[in-house]
Amino acid sequence: MEALTLNKEIEKIPTKYEMLQMDQTLKRLIADIESIRNDQLTQKELDIIRQEEADAFFKKTANDYFNKLREMDNQIRGIAEEKAILKLESKLSIIEQELIDIKNKAKGGNAQIQGKHQMQGVGGTAGMIGMSNLGFAEKFDVLVEEVNQLWSFNQRFIDEQVVDAIATIRSTEHSLREKFNEMDWLARNAEFLSPDSITKTLLTFKELYNTEHVNLKNAYISAKHTSHAVITVINLLEHTKQLQPRDEETMSRLAILTSILEPLLINDMNLDKAIEARLMDLLLSLLYVPEEIKIVAKTGYEEDPETVRRKMPVYLKYCLRCVTSCVRSPVGVMDFYKNQTSVMQIIDFLEYVRDEEILANSAKVVRIVLRDDKIFENLVNKYQELGNILIGSLQKYAFSEVVIIELLAALRNFTRVPAKIPLIAKTHLGTLVSLAVKPPNERVFNMAAQCLRNFTKIPDYERHIKQIGGHDMVLVLSGDTVNKFNFKK
Numbered sequence: 419m420e421a422l423t424l425n426k427e428i429e430k431i432p433t434k435y436e437m438l439q440m441d442q443t444l445k446r447l448i449a450d451i452e453s454i455r456n457d458q459l460t461q462k463e464l465d466i467i468r469q470e471e472a473d474a475f476f477k478k479t480a481n482d483y484f485n486k487l488r489e490m491d492n493q494i495r496g497i498a499e500e501k502a503i504l505k506l507e508s509k510l511s512i513i514e515q516e517l518i519d520i521k522n523k524a525k526g527g528n529a530q531i532q533g534k535h536q537m538q539g540v541g542g543t544a545g546m547i548g549m550s551n552l553g554f555a556e557k558f559d560v561l562v563e564e565v566n567q568l569w570s571f572n573q574r575f576i577d578e579q580v581v582d583a584i585a586t587i588r589s590t591e592h593s594l595r596e597k598f599n600e601m602d603w604l605a606r607n608a609e610f611l612s613p614d615s616i617t618k619t620l621l622t623f624k625e626l627y628n629t630e631h632v633n634l635k636n637a638y639i640s641a642k643h644t645s646h647a648v649i650t651v652i653n654l655l656e657h658t659k660q661l662q663p664r665d666e667e668t669m670s671r672l673a674i675l676t677s678i679l680e681p682l683l684i685n686d687m688n689l690d691k692a693i694e695a696r697l698m699d700l701l702l703s704l705l706y707v708p709e710e711i712k713i714v715a716k717t718g719y720e721e722d723p724e725t726v727r728r729k730m731p732v733y734l735k736y737c738l739r740c741v742t743s744c745v746r747s748p749v750g751v752m753d754f755y756k757n758q759t760s761v762m763q764i765i766d767f768l769e770y771v772r773d774e775e776i777l778a779n780s781a782k783v784v785r786i787v788l789r790d791d792k793i794f795e796n797l798v799n800k801y802q803e804l805g806n807i808l809i810g811s812l813q814k815y816a817f818s819e820v821v822i823i824e825l826l827a828a829l830r831n832f833t834r835v836p837a838k839i840p841l842i843a844k845t846h847l848g849t850l851v852s853l854a855v856k857p858p859n860e861r862v863f864n865m866a867a868q869c870l871r872n873f874t875k876i877p878d879y880e881r882h883i884k885q886i887g888g889h890d891m892v893l894v895l896s897g898d899t900v901n902k903f904n905f906k907k
Contacts, residue, residue: 576607580615584622594638597623598645598688601678605651608674616674624681639686648688651679652695659704669731672704676736683743693744698753701741705734707766715770730773738767738779745786754783755793761801768811774818777811781824784808788831798838805832805842813849819858826853826865833872844882847873851888867891 583600586592604611604619627638655675661668682688710729744750754760767780784804788794798804808829815821829850833839854870857863870891874880883891 572610576610577612577615579603580611580619583619587619587622587626593643594626594641595643595645597626598643598647598682598685601682602645602647602650605647605654605675605678608678609671616677620677620681627681627684639684641685642687643685645688646691648679648682648692649695651675651682652692652697652700655679656700659700669733673731673733673736676704676733676740680736680739680743683740689743689747689750693747693749693753696753698741698744698750699757701737701744702754702757702760702763704737705741705763707763707770712766712770715772730771735773735776738776738783742779742782742786745783748790751787751790751793754787755790755797761787761797761804765801765804765807768807772815774821777815777818777821778824781808781811781821781828785824785828785831788828794835798832798835798841802841805829805838806846808832809842809846809850812853819862822853822858822862823865826862826869830865830868830872833869836872836875839873839876839879844879847879847883847888848886851883851886851891854891855887867894 583603586600587597600619601623604616608616627635629635655672658668658671658675661671679692683692708729708731741754745754761784764780764783767776768784771777771780787797808825811825812822812829815825833842850866850869850873853862854866857866870883870888873883883889
């Protein structure tokens with residue numbers, strides 16, 4: 419009986435063993451399924467995050483292009499009255515409609531993706547996201563290309579209008595008012611034009627007064643007209659000055675506007691309108707010597723001209739030309755004098771900058787202002803070192819005869835009043851005597867001789883000039899006329 423029971427138990431052992439194996443296998447499968455499930459949930463969350471990031475990027479980019487296109491559309495509409503741009507506006511409308519379609523598809527794609535998440539799980543979702551992203555990427559690339567082509571088309575279109583503007587400026591059948599208005603158009607739409615087109619237009623316009631025919635030049639200067647182009651440019655310049663930060667794009671805009679303003683101010687009527695619009699204060703608010711240039715000048719470190727050019731904003735040169743034009747008018751001279759910082763700004767250019775044109779124009783401004791009797795006394799009393807700066811600059815900038823001539827002319831106006839001569843140190847007179855004794859050309863000699871003649875009105879200065887090698891020069895100056903060639907003999 420016991421043997422029978424034992425045999426039955428032995429027969430049950432394989433069955434129990436198989437059940438145990440099956441139980442272990444089942445537990446392992448359950449663990450694997452749980453692991454797969456967790457992996458699927460994690461991947462699903464990651465895919466959702468990626469899709470949300472892609473959707474956010476698409477929305478941001480689409481909105482950026484919307485803003486860019488709308489801004490372009492508004493700007494172009496400003497010139498629609500003068501130039502026909504129906505084709506361009508039509509193209510803009512098509513692009514905007516495409517953007518709307520893409521955004522709608524993006525919303526539809528998101529809804530479809532969410533449905534697939536619920537029905538198909540991770541595999542279906544990943545596939546849907548991949549196809550959706552691919553479609554958006556392709557469509558987006560097409561959109562970018564369309565916008566680039568639109569911008570290129572826009573620039574070519576407006577550059578074509580430059581051809582018409584140049585033809586108007588050169589035409590003898592168009593009035594000066596119409597030619598001024600072309601400059602008005604150029605200033606308002608400069609940001610759409612290529613630099614080459616702007617340069618060609620400006621050079622063509624300057625031909626109106628840069629001519630060997632004196633009558634034509636004088637006719638341009640004194641012409642009467644009803645154009646308000648100069649006021650338009652001043653308003654645009656004022657607006658650009660307020661832009662912050664003053665980055666490279668803003669600097670370029672200032673250079674373009676001041677370069678357009680420069681030839682307009684040659685006309686007396688434009689100059690009067692500009693001065694009435696307080697142009698002098700606007701120009702002086704833009705005029706400064708960059709700190710980098712001052713540091714280089716103070717340390718005596720020599721930098722190559724290209725490096726210095728990059729540190730010196732281009733618009734400063736045009737701005738100074740405009741200031742020089744403004745002081746042609748007595749009202750402009752008074753506006754310059756009334757500005758609290760104007761003289762020091764010009765002195766900074768004389769002390770720190772080595773650009774030939776900037777130096778010559780700075781000295782020219784000082785020369786013109788010093789010849790005004792109403793201003794001379796107060797100006798010299800306020801800036802008593804001005805005479806020393808002028809005569810001291812003669813040796814510093816001996817590399818340029820143009821600068822030397824303007825400095826001598828300014829010094830001549832400073833020394834025309836004997837009472838102000840003692841403000842100038844005698845130690846500086848050696849440079850002036852050298853220029854008179856060994857002049858590079860006759861004009862320099864004549865200017866140096868006029869300055870020395872003013873100095874010899876003070877006996878103490880006359881004796882000093884004789885002591886430093888100018889004895890013969892003093893004898894020549896004591897005559898009725900000064901002749902370089904007689905002196906050199």
